Amino acid sequence: MKKTTKNNIVTCGIVLVFFIICSILSSAGILGSKLSGLLIPIGIYIILSVSLNLTVGILGELSLGHAGFMCVGAYVGGVFSILVQDTVTSPIVRIILAIIIGGIAAAIFGFLIGIPVLRLRGDYLAIVTLGFGEIIKSIANNIYITKDINGVHFSFAAPVADIDAASAVDIFKGAQGIKAPQDTTLLLVVIVLMISLIVIMNLVDSKTGRACMAIRDNYIAAQSVGINVTKYRLVAFVISAAIAGVAGVLYSHSLAVLAPKKFDYNFSILILVFVVLGGLGSMRGSVIATVVLYALPEIFRELGDYRMLIYAIVLIVMMLFNNAPYFISIRERIAALPFFQKLKPKKKAVGGESK
Amino acid sequence: MSENKALNTEKETSVMLEVKNLCIQFGGLKAVDNFNLTINKGQLYGLIGPNGAGKTTVFNMLTGVYKPTSGSIILDGLNITGKHPAQINKDGIARTFQNIRLFKEMSVLDNVKVGLHNQKKYSTIEGILRLPRYFKEEKEMDERATELLKVFELDGEKEQLASNLPYGKQRKLEIARALATNPKLLLLDEPAAGMNPNETAELMNTIRFVRDNFDMTILLIEHDMKLVSGICEKVTVLNFGQELAKGETAEVLNDPRVITAYLGE
Known part of the structure; x- marks a missing residue:
């Protein structure tokens, strides 16, 4: 336990140091405005990938609908902020309320979707979560919310009819999405990111996390030692959804306009790629993979069309480096060199090192 | 010696597991038919039989993995028939698996x-x-x-x-x-499978140790007759889903019907 605690602190430290250095560099003007602008989305993407890692790496279920939960959080939080824009004028109070409401909404969706979905396992679960993710996006695509002098109007599939045109303000315009106040700051993102990381890492290193990993490793054996399989799968799934919802709130408040088509399955797959390449179950890996893979296409933007080629090659190389037996043996040989042996702590750490 | 016996008879008065008329049917196949079993507290009980006799199926019913078609399972006075595996574990049955599941x-x-x-x-x-x-x-x-x-x-x-x-x-x-x-009853599914004679001997000591020091009742499935005759006080023999013989280990293992079931005519 001591070792995992130490590892968790190191992971948090890496994140903090990364953001502190980046913000110093950007305020000194070294980083350039384009890269500085990436810091907030990187933070949000890290929150997403660590939350997805809880479902995929710890619980062991492939979820392809993570963007759906983010979508719920983004729009519930966004609509809330727009509605209270005039009454709650302090942006920090407003976004904290939005985060809480968006997180709870995503948790409720996670719970409702989790009940049927978690009856399935493996490939079937993956496909059904993909379906639910698309359903959420499609529903968001058809929501129209307008505010006028008489109150708030809501309609599906068409702009709201009979409104008082003079005082009407569009809040949610179907496929065009919402224009939430831009309340997200880098500091807030880093704070929420640290909280999410600590919540997930503490969860993993507790009775609940062990129960989830036991279910992942052997479903039947987990039942045989008295683990309530349904309960713990649902707990992990709901927490994962809630944190994705929180990331969604930050996301919708960091963009001028947010359209539902952003939350398609490509988005879920992108996050999944971060998680898989960072290493299933490894929060530190998710953090590093997200930073590298998110920043890469932006750094190589000058290369034009070649950048996606480079991106793809990096993906393949990382995947091979992580999993191919040949690369693993090379890695072990490098680690066995006297120089690296000296760096290592005395007792050989086996497994769970990166957790 | 006499004290020991008195203790034993006292133990025998309290039943840990009582299985009555347990049946399970998969489609047209009666995998286990009319299975009865009584295990007293602190007993080391063996369940043996040729491959495919239904031993593991019995374990799976006892631990809730399968729901019996009919019959009842009473654990220490509590009816656990048809409960979920996790609940049955909480009620006091723990098990190991034939193919290790760690x-x-x-x-x-x-x-x-x-x-x-x-x-x-x-x-x-x-x-x-x-x-x-x-x-x-x-x-x-x-x-x-x-x-x-x-x-x-x-x-x-x-x-x-x-x-x-x-x-x-x-x-x-x-x-x-x-x-x-923290179970009351421990089920071991072929604990000696794949072990060499030395490891098996060590395992026998471990099982005895567990029974004595944890105050455990143990039911085990095993093919290794040395282990069964070495540590089991009583055995039941299953053949084609039906009980072939039951009783004191030495008697049952010398029963010609049991030998025939294992070795053929």
């Missing part, structure tokens, strides 16, 4: 700590917020798990991944994990 990607210590799951009460929220009860109960779990691992001489490997243990130790770890759930 939590492979978890450490040896964590495997046992999963077994201790239901004995500690701190909630998910307390775990996330690291409230005092988390630290207190985690410490207790660590201590208890280490204690159990010591019994099986596994405490030296507690930080290793379970999948990195050699075969014999994996079997032991499974028993340790089952014991961690």
Whole structure:
């Protein structure tokens, strides 16, 4: 336990140091405005990938609908902020309320979707979560919310009819999405990111996390030692959804306009790629993979069309480096060199090192 | 000696497990038919029979993996027929598996700590917020798990991944994990499978030790007759899903019908 605690602190430290250095560099003007602008989305993407890692790496279920939960959080939080824009004028109070409401909404969706979905396992679960993710996006695509002098109007599939045109303000315009106040700051993102990381890492290193990993490793054996399989799968799934919802709130408040088509399955797959390449179950890996893979296409933007080629090659190389037996043996040989042996702590750490 | 006997007869008056007319049918196949079993507290009971006789199916019904078509299972006065596996474990039956089922990607210590799951009460929220009860109960779990691992001489490997243990130790770890759930009745499904004679002899000692020191009632499935005749006080022989013989181990193993079932005509 001591070792995992130490590892968790190191992971948090890496994140903090990364953001502190980046913000110093950007305020000194070294980083350039384009890269500085990436810091907030990187933070949000890290929150997403660590939350997805809880479902995929710890619980062991492939979820392809993570963007759906983010979508719920983004729009519930966004609509809330727009509605209270005039009454709650302090942006920090407003976004904290939005985060809480968006997180709870995503948790409720996670719970409702989790009940049927978690009856399935493996490939079937993956496909059904993909379906639910698309359903959420499609529903968001058809929501129209307008505010006028008489109150708030809501309609599906068409702009709201009979409104008082003079005082009407569009809040949610179907496929065009919402224009939430831009309340997200880098500091807030880093704070929420640290909280999410600590919540997930503490969860993993507790009775609940062990129960989830036991279910992942052997479903039947987990039942045989008295683990309530349904309960713990649902707990992990709901927490994962809630944190994705929180990331969604930050996301919708960091963009001028947010359209539902952003939350398609490509988005879920992108996050999944971060998680898989960072290493299933490894929060530190998710953090590093997200930073590298998110920043890469932006750094190589000058290369034009070649950048996606480079991106793809990096993906393949990382995947091979992580999993191919040949690369693993090379890695072990490098680690066995006297120089690296000296760096290592005395007792050989086996497994769970990166957790 | 006489005192010992008196103790034994006293033990025999209390029944740990009573199985009555247990049947299970898969489609047209009656896998287990009219199975009866009575195990007293503290007994070491063997369930033997040729391959495909339905022994593991009986285990799966006892632990709730399969729902019996008919019949009843009473554990220490409590009817557990048709309950869920997790609930049956809480009621007091723990098991090991014929094909080892450890939590492979978890450490040896964590495997046992999963077994201790239901004995500690701190909630998910307390775990996330690291409230005092988390630290207190985690410490207790660590201590208890280490204690159990010591019994099986596994405490030296507690930080290793379970999948990195050699075969014999994996079997032991499974028993340790089952014991961690604090059961009344322990089911061992072919504990000696794949072991050499030395390991089997060691295992026999371990099983006896568990029975004596943990005050355990044990039901085991086994093909190794040396182990069965060495430690089981009573046995039931299953053949084609039906009971062929039952009684004192030595008598049953010499029964010509049993020998025929194993070796053929």
